[in-house]
Amino acid sequence: GQQLNQSPQSMFIQEGEDVSMNCTSSSIFNTWLWYKQDPGEGPVLLIALYKAGELTSNGRLTAQFGITRKDSFLNISASIPSDVGIYFCAGEGGTASKLTFGTGTRLQVTL
């Protein structure tokens, strides 16, 4: 099925550094969501964005819904070891709550 392009695929950073990842699509989306998946668990919702240009924060996380409605980014400030995991973007394009998921960004944090 269709997938969103996420970049980077993986990141290795030191504790305390800021992280930035993004998601792009050839299609317009009405809603963007960012999820985090810990090993052995299901994806957990981090942030939901509902309109173009929206900038939303959740603690150290900040996400934006691109003005073109074809992209979104997620920033993590002052990373800590528990930020380790896989981050997925997901877009909803008007088909009855059906989401299209990105390929994921694997984040590793070293001390």
Place this chain on the structure above:
Amino acid sequence: DAGVIQSPRHEVTEMGQEVTLRCKPISGHDYLFWYRQTMMRGLELLIYFNNNVPIDDSGMPEDRFSAKMPNASFSTLKIQPSEPRDSAVYFCASSLSYTQYFGPGTRLTVL
């Protein structure tokens, strides 16, 4: 709320056997989704239901896969007969709008 509940968490079976995965969505949610996750293909949507009715099963790999939702609080995904290439983590998710909440997944290994 208890969140989405899936059982079993782990399943090991032999090729040719029938496998049944179970899901209890969050109470009040009217959408239920079944996903499969593998390293090669990422998160794939298999099928989803709205108000217990299957809406889109285009992601179901083949006739060996079937899903049912007999009531608002229970769904099953059945594989019969199972094959080694079905080995993956299967997730159930539920939603009321565009925000999907995932269960912890069932890790299926077919020998």
